[in-house]
Amino acid sequence: MKWVKYVKQLAVIMAVSFAGELLNRLLPLPVPGSVYGLVLMFLGLMTGVIKLEQVEDVGDFLLKIMPVLFVGPCVSMITVVGGITDQLAAILAVCLISTVVVMAVTGVTAQLILNRKADREEKEHE
Numbered sequence: 001m002k003w004v005k006y007v008k009q010l011a012v013i014m015a016v017s018f019a020g021e022l023l024n025r026l027l028p029l030p031v032p033g034s035v036y037g038l039v040l041m042f043l044g045l046m047t048g049v050i051k052l053e054q055v056e057d058v059g060d061f062l063l064k065i066m067p068v069l070f071v072g073p074c075v076s077m078i079t080v081v082g083g084i085t086d087q088l089a090a091i092l093a094v095c096l097i098s099t100v101v102v103m104a105v106t107g108v109t110a111q112l113i114l115n116r117k118a119d120r121e122e123k124e125h126e
Helices: 002-026 032-047 058-065 071-125
Strands: none
Touching: 002 032, 002 058
C-alpha cells in the first residue's frame, strides 16, 4: 500500500500547484502560477501547515527526474531557432550582461556579509 502514500503526496503537491495557478488568475500581477505555487509550498512548509513527510518522497522523485522534464522544451526550441537567429546578438548580450551583474552583486553581497561578521567578531573580542 506504499502507492497510496505516493498518491497522497502527489495530491498535496498538485493542490498547492493548483492554488498557485488560481492566484495567477485572480491577482493582476505578472507572476507565473508556478512561482505562486512555490511560494505557497515554502510558506506551508515553514509554518508547519504542510509537513515535510507529506511531500518528501514524491518531491525527491520529481527532483531526480527533473532533467528528463526539460527534454521536451529543449527539443521544441529547435523549431523556433530560425525565428530568433536575427535576435541572437541581443540575446547573447543580455545573457552576458546579466551574468556579469549577478556575479558583481553576489560578490558585493558576500563581501558585505563577511565584513559584518568580522566586525561583530572584533567587537566580541574587545
